[in-house]
Amino acid sequence: MEIELNHFLIVSLLLFVIGFFGVLARRNLLIILMSIELMLNAVNLSFVSFSQFYNLLSAQVAAFFVMTISAAEAGVGLALIVLISRRWTQMDLFVLEDSKYTDPV
Amino acid sequence: MDFLFILFSALALYGAVITVTHKDMVICALHLAGSMLALAGLFFILGAHFIAGVQVLVYAGAVMVLFIMVVMLFDLKRKKETLFSKGLWMKLASLFFLSGLIVGIFPFSLHLFPPRSMETIQKTSTKDLSSLLFIDYVLAFEVLGILLLLIAVGVAVLCRQRPFLQTPSEKE
Amino acid sequence: MGSDLFEVGINFIKIAFIFLLMVQMVPFLVWAERRGSAFIQNRFGPNRIGPLGLMQNLADLVKFLCKEDFLGHKGRKSFFYSAPVLSLIPAALAFGAIPLSTPIEVEAFKWLGQTWGPYTFYFQSFVISIGVVFVLGVSSLAVYSLLLAGWSSGSKFSLYGALRASAQAISYELALSLSIVGVLLLFNTFSFSEIVAAQNGPLQFYFFGEPVKLAFLPNWGIFYQPLGALLLFVALFAEANRLPFDLPEAEAELVAGYHTEYGGVKIIMFYMGEYGHMLVASALMVTFYFGGYTLWPFLTPDTLKSFFHFLSSTGQSILTALVLHLVFLIKLLFFLWIFIWVRWTLPRFRYDQLMDLGWKTLLPWALVNTVITGIGVFLMRGV
Numbered sequence: 001m002e003i004e005l006n007h008f009l010i011v012s013l014l015l016f017v018i019g020f021f022g023v024l025a026r027r028n029l030l031i032i033l034m035s036i037e038l039m040l041n042a043v044n045l046s047f048v049s050f051s052q053f054y055n056l057l058s059a060q061v062a063a064f065f066v067m068t069i070s071a072a073e074a075g076v077g078l079a080l081i082v083l084i085s086r087r088w089t090q091m092d093l094f095v096l097e098d099s100k101y102t103d104p105v
Numbered sequence: 106m107d108f109l110f111i112l113f114s115a116l117a118l119y120g121a122v123i124t125v126t127h128k129d130m131v132i133c134a135l136h137l138a139g140s141m142l143a144l145a146g147l148f149f150i151l152g153a154h155f156i157a158g159v160q161v162l163v164y165a166g167a168v169m170v171l172f173i174m175v176v177m178l179f180d181l182k183r184k185k186e187t188l189f190s191k192g193l194w195m196k197l198a199s200l201f202f203l204s205g206l207i208v209g210i211f212p213f214s215l216h217l218f219p220p221r222s223m224e225t226i227q228k229t230s231t232k233d234l235s236s237l238l239f240i241d242y243v244l245a246f247e248v249l250g251i252l253l254l255l256i257a258v259g260v261a262v263l264c265r266q267r268p269f270l271q272t273p274s275e276k277e
Numbered sequence: 278m279g280s281d282l283f284e285v286g287i288n289f290i291k292i293a294f295i296f297l298l299m300v301q302m303v304p305f306l307v308w309a310e311r312r313g314s315a316f317i318q319n320r321f322g323p324n325r326i327g328p329l330g331l332m333q334n335l336a337d338l339v340k341f342l343c344k345e346d347f348l349g350h351k352g353r354k355s356f357f358y359s360a361p362v363l364s365l366i367p368a369a370l371a372f373g374a375i376p377l378s379t380p381i382e383v384e385a386f387k388w389l390g391q392t393w394g395p396y397t398f399y400f401q402s403f404v405i406s407i408g409v410v411f412v413l414g415v416s417s418l419a420v421y422s423l424l425l426a427g428w429s430s431g432s433k434f435s436l437y438g439a440l441r442a443s444a445q446a447i448s449y450e451l452a453l454s455l456s457i458v459g460v461l462l463l464f465n466t467f468s469f470s471e472i473v474a475a476q477n478g479p480l481q482f483y484f485f486g487e488p489v490k491l492a493f494l495p496n497w498g499i500f501y502q503p504l505g506a507l508l509l510f511v512a513l514f515a516e517a518n519r520l521p522f523d524l525p526e527a528e529a530e531l532v533a534g535y536h537t538e539y540g541g542v543k544i545i546m547f548y549m550g551e552y553g554h555m556l557v558a559s560a561l562m563v564t565f566y567f568g569g570y571t572l573w574p575f576l577t578p579d580t581l582k583s584f585f586h587f588l589s590s591t592g593q594s595i596l597t598a599l600v601l602h603l604v605f606l607i608k609l610l611f612f613l614w615i616f617i618w619v620r621w622t623l624p625r626f627r628y629d630q631l632m633d634l635g636w637k638t639l640l641p642w643a644l645v646n647t648v649i650t651g652i653g654v655f656l657m658r659g660v
Binding site: 173174 | 443
């Protein structure tokens, strides 16, 4: 069996679904953020494989932008998680639900 | 090439599975870093050398190091959440639907696009990529620069000495 | 790897040779560091075992091998043992991507009743088109070994040391990458071999369309990028965790660092990683700013080949590569000596001074350098 475009797309699909499962199933904020990074990476893989197999360089530029944005997202997300874990002393998603009405100022 | 593809994709998937299932966050973060390195290997065998290098530099070298630093600083003695500790039924339901998604797509996906051989692909020329990035997409590039500046300022404001989110005792 | 058995075998030997070159530099550098520090501080240094104390390292090695292997009860065993090995890998990979001499071209020859085709052996472990990005990416992975070592020791001091070290490494990586941008703008390539080839010749450029030629100087990057070279050198000091930036291992005032709990052979691995980073740093300085393995006008590939004209072309190629490799090693040793010299000359920075230097001095000046280089390249281009 020869490796071709569809195999790369299947790997990308599996990675995306694993990341999606992580976002749905885990309650730890950091792991949810990591799963989002995983999903972005999966999308990047499909971008790059399309760009290489169809010779479309602009798809690689899109992958480049996705990388930049996910780095930025990780920065803000980590800052927020650090603040939340300082404020409520844990990193569980449900602390946010419980403390819905506490005014954070 | 086939061997390398199977090796790297297996490593990437293994790292991803451990990332979403393990209870120890440090191990999760390390496996995610390994998964990203394996993805860089996949980019490399696709011939996108520059993107592979940037993947190593940005994800494995910077983003995941930040994650691991935060994990190590803030999660020394917390009680650990396992995958099956709470809300088991919701998790099983989401797993069921997602596996349904995979099973539904999988039979089609091998024939989704007309097969193209790996022989046809060529190495990306970094010069072409950079001319595309700095000439055709220069507006998006500049906007991203502004976005990054905003992010830097925003994070600095969030993490300044007197935090925006105060504890109740500090509020009195 | 190669088309037939001969090429594959030679390539394996070559990779092993380059790795061993890196590893075998370490005892020599340790000796040079101890004798050099003694020389600078007007004392003797190790001089009892062997001539000039050269066997001292062997004695130390025996001592390290006999030490007890221990781990605190909160430690994580697998990570604790893998961290020292991880510290060596990035340096070895990065050093393998830097060309140490010209490629050796072997003509077709007969051996064992068979004709073996013409080969080209590059004097580097692997040839990648994106060499500079590869070296930057791989050396950014060195942080993992520090973090893992500090965390898996199960000791607070180790963890704080690791966080200190990784914060320092991340901060200086920005200045490092930005000061390399100037070099990339100047030579317009990611490949180390092309960067070296561009520096082989007399200093010449165009100024507002007028050709300027200074024939008494080589075309080295240092003449175009003096500020960039200084910034890169300082950032490389910080990346290699050398004094004056050696807060990760300040044993007197900060209870050492990430390797507090390590002993025996494992700490030797950490030292090998550190010296490997020094080697990579010196090799980068030589390749970017000081002409790599060439020394115009005397020792260039062309002049050496014509000097060895009485040999066959294979012999010419091999001898040229060896002589140029020697040139590279001499330049490398000069920078390694500067590393040692600075260590015993400057005192250690305080942590806030270190962060100020990285973020408020190196980073803005690297940006200024990038802008100046961009304008300069625009003015000095040939058209």
